[in-house]
Amino acid sequence: MTDKVAIIDVGTGYTKMGVAPNSTPQYVIPSVIGIRDQKLSSTITKKTGLEELDFLIGDEAVSNSKAYPSEKFMSHGIVSNWDHMEKFYEQCFYKYLRLNPEDYNVMLTEPPLNSPENREYLAEVMFETFNVKGMYIAVQAVLAICATWLSKNQTSQKLTGTVVDSGDGVTHIIPVSDGAVIPSAIKHIPIAGSDFTKFILEMIRDREPALPSDEAMQIARNIKEKYCYVSNHMVREYEKWDSNPQDYFKKYEGVHSVTKKPYSIDIGYERFLAPEIFFNPEIYSTQHTTPLPVLVDTAIQASPVDCRRALYSNIVLSGGSTLFKHFDKRLQKDITSIVTKRLAEHERKSGVAPTPIETKVISHHFQRNAVYFGGSILAQSGQFASLVHTKAQYDEYGPSICRVSPTFSSLM
Known part of the structure; x- marks a missing residue:
């Protein structure tokens, strides 16, 4: 029998959570926590029946912000307040998902370039506070690529591609080769x-x-x-x-x-x-003026030569800010134009016609929740049980086992 897997994707703006094999999250809530302000009169909380609660999360925190001032505990995908993060997970498990974490493997997500220390602390919270059965920390970009496997535009189940992930707070361009992020090539835009x-x-x-x-x-x-x-x-x-x-x-x-x-x-x-603004950012910002297609091309050109063609042919969209109508077509058109001009210049200088490079931008119905959907796919794969960090391993080796999570191979 396959172990039960709970998936919690905490983003800067919103958190998606659910249990595999559900293809869509059961709950999507703002990634905020409201801590009760003891200085305020209890009149407000008594009217709402919240006088015994120390904190609220998500939509409840937003709607009761007078008595429970809302605070964000995530900044650009990185945890900025671990005490609040722990309280947030507590409510996710017990109030929303209504499950006992001791009976579940938990798949959590992280942004690229997350520090090993953050992974260790997350392991301590999961295994010592919630006593989870096992945990796996997945890179959001890899899950986004997996989410395209069921798309009609995708022809193979590969783990190589360039992820354009744009949510509420930041936009990342992340090249991934065989399930591993290429850290030196990652680019980001402070616009989302x-x-x-x-x-x-x-x-x-x-x-x-x-x-x-x-x-x-x-x-x-x-x-x-x-x-x-x-x-x-x-x-x-x-x-x-x-x-x-x-x-x-x-x-x-x-x-x-x-x-x-x-x-x-x-x-x-x-x-x-x-x-x-994605394509002409100067109309909004004087600090950042590089168009998104140029940054995507720059990220791929900064990647190893032997994987660049694969990165151009599988540009994956993820996040709510990539859902604008015709966004995929405009991005593909502009990237193709950049690549075509470079190849023409190469031919002019060398006199040798290079092999054409295919550029393909993948869009699909699960774009908004691509990270969650990709996690649900991998949670059902035969590899997941062998890659998850177990409670027994944690008890024997400590939180250092979670400094690196093993990567999935192609499931074809």
Whole structure:
């Protein structure tokens, strides 16, 4: 009988959790914790029936932020407060998943370049506090590649590819060869989902006096998720809008949660300008001006020569900020253009025509939860039981066994 596996993917913005073989997470909650403020009057908590709780997590922490000020314990994928992280895991196990961790193997995720010390501390928390049966710490990029195996665009189950992972806080470009990350080639962009939301908010706030200030951020987030798309060319897109504005301008209508008054907001050029930040970041930031396609190409060129073709042919998308309509097509077009120009320059200088390089960007239905879905696939594989770190191993050798987790081989 296959051991039961719980999967918890804690990201900077959101946490996805569930039990294999579920293909989608059972719960998706904000990665925040609210610690009760003892200085506040107990009146607030008594009204909500929360007076006996010391802390809350996820949506409860956000909705009760007056009595339980919300704090993030993750920064760019790295744990910044281990005490809060431990409390967060406690609620994930017992309140949300409602399982006894002693009966489960647990698959946890980590960003690239996570320190060995963080892995050891995570092992101590899992084995000593929760007494889990076994644990495996998987690199998020590797799981994202596994999530493409069931995609109609994928033709083989390989563990080599370039992962473009963009969530709420940061965007990473991570080359992976045979299940192992190439650390020296990793690139990152300090631009992700929250930046697009802020950009949209700035644009609509300048022209919409009816915008409710207390709901403005959520409105901007809704516009981003429902109306934004990636254009093929920014200047030409402006021309299309100006020639047929009735086809592109939209209206966002809502009702204020407190006053119950309806409001209407015009949605304009931010529909394509927000995602355009990926390809022309100078419209948003003066600190970072390198387009995403250029960074993807740079990351692959920084990888070993013998795996570059495979990295170009399997560019994998992961995270909610890669879900913009036409994002995959624009990224593939721009990377192909960069590669084609380099090959043409090589031919001009050498007089020898190089072998063409295939560039392929893989998108699929599980993109938003790609890391969780990839973890679910690997948790069901025959290799998982032999690669997981067990409680017996921890008791014998200590937390150092988790400094490195064995990598999966191709399952073909």
